[in-house]
Amino acid sequence: SQTIHQWPATLVQPVGSPLSLECTVEGTSNPNLYWYRQAAGRGLQLLFYSVGIGQISSEVPQNLSASRPQDRQFILSSKKLLLSDSGFYLCAWIGTGLRNSPLHFGNGTRLTVT
Amino acid sequence: QQPVQSPQAVILREGEDAVINCSSSKALYSVHWYRQKHGEAPVFLMILLKGGEQKGHEKISASFNEKKQQSSLYLTASQLSYSGTYFCGTVPTGAGSYQLTFGKGTKLSVIP
Numbered sequence: 001s002q003t004i005h006q007w008p009a010t011l012v013q014p015v016g017s018p019l020s021l022e023c024t025v026e027g028t029s030n031p032n033l034y035w036y037r038q039a040a041g042r043g044l045q046l047l048f049y050s051v052g053i054g055q056i057s058s059e060v061p062q063n064l065s066a067s068r069p070q071d072r073q074f075i076l077s078s079k080k081l082l083l084s085d086s087g088f089y090l091c092a093w094i095g096t097g098l099r100n101s102p103l104h105f106g107n108g109t110r111l112t113v114t
Numbered sequence: 115q116q117p118v119q120s121p122q123a124v125i126l127r128e129g130e131d132a133v134i135n136c137s138s139s140k141a142l143y144s145v146h147w148y149r150q151k152h153g154e155a156p157v158f159l160m161i162l163l164k165g166g167e168q169k170g171h172e173k174i175s176a177s178f179n180e181k182k183q184q185s186s187l188y189l190t191a192s193q194l195s196y197s198g199t200y201f202c203g204t205v206p207t208g209a210g211s212y213q214l215t216f217g218k219g220t221k222l223s224v225i226p
Contacts, residue, residue, distance in 0.1 A: 032212060043116075043218040044156070044201060051212060059213075090155055099143045099205055102158035103214060 002027035006091045006106030013113055019064075019078040021109050023091030026072065031093040033074040034103065035066055038088040050074060086113045115139055117204045119217035126192045126224050134187040134220045136202030145178050145185040146203035146214060149196075156201060159187075164207075189222070197224045 006023045013019060025031050035047040046059045048066035056066050063082060067075045074091060091106040117138040124132050136145060144163045148156035162178035162185060174196075178185045189196055199221045203214040 034214075036216075044203075044216040046213065046215065049212055057212070097212070100161060100163055102146060102161060103148075103156075103203075104158070105155035108155050 002093075002095070002104070004091060004093055004104055004106040006109060008109060009107065010110045011112070013081050013111065015083055015113055016080050019076070019081050019085070019111070021076040021089055021091075021111075023074045023076075023106055024072055025093045028072070028093070028095050030071060031095055032097075033068065034092040034094075035074065035076050036090045036092065036105075038090065040087065042087075044090070048076070081113045083113050086111055116215055117202055117217040119200075119202055119220050121220060122218070123221040124223070126189075126196075126222065128194060128224060128226055129191050132189045132192060132222060134189075134200050134202075134222075136185045136187070136204070136217055138183045138204045138206075140183065140204070140206045141208075142178075142180060142183050142204050143207045144205045145176075146205070147176055147185075147187050148201045148203065148216075149198045150201065150219075151198045159200075192222075192224045194224050194226065197222055 003026045032051050034049045036044045037047050038044050050056050050068045053068055064078050089109045092103040094101050094103055117136050120135045126132055146161050147159040150156040164180040173190045176187045199219040201216045201219045203216045
């Protein structure tokens with residue numbers, strides 16, 4: 001069966017520090033991968049998605065970046081965190097298109113920028 | 115563009131019914147529904163494809179009117195476990211089939 005791992009679960013970082021969040025999927029190949037962010041009490045904002053190795057589409061221009069160095073690995077990064085980067089970061093995958101298949105979410109990383 | 119959900123919040127007593135609506139300004143291929151408990155990741159409920167179908171999951175069902183670009187989620191005889199925030203996500207027709215855009219969510223509270 002397929003599983004998605006996301007770490008760390010919680011993170012407290014000072015403003016201006018770098019960030020690296022990692023997500024891996026097991027049990028499937030060539031998944032479509034997604035990063036969403038949820039600010040406190042808010043909805044789910046799509047940040048990046050990837051349909052293959054090295055292919056990244058950005059939805060929101062900001063100080064975050066994403067990379068997909070391997071088929072089942074998706075990394076979210078920042079060189080310098082802002083206070084507004086605080087939130088709940090969710091990685092998700094899908095095996096086929098979104099038209100008729102659900103997104104499977106990881107357990108999320110709760111990031112607090114101080 | 116983000117779909118619009120209504121209401122923003124609703125409080126129910128156990129056993130009561132509720133309807134959550136989701137509307138989009140774009141032509142849609144499908145609509146997803148998810149439920150999120152506080153501090154947890156969203157959990158998939160169901161997908162509705164264009165064709166006006168209706169689906170059910172226990173006492174939770176949904177409909178999709180592709181002509182109006184609207185979907186509704188029906189919760190009948192609500193249970194305490196139904197509490198959470200419900201999100202609809204829309205997949206537009208055409209080139210955007212890799213993008214799922216979520217509404218702002220509807221917070222449902224079921225009280226004894």
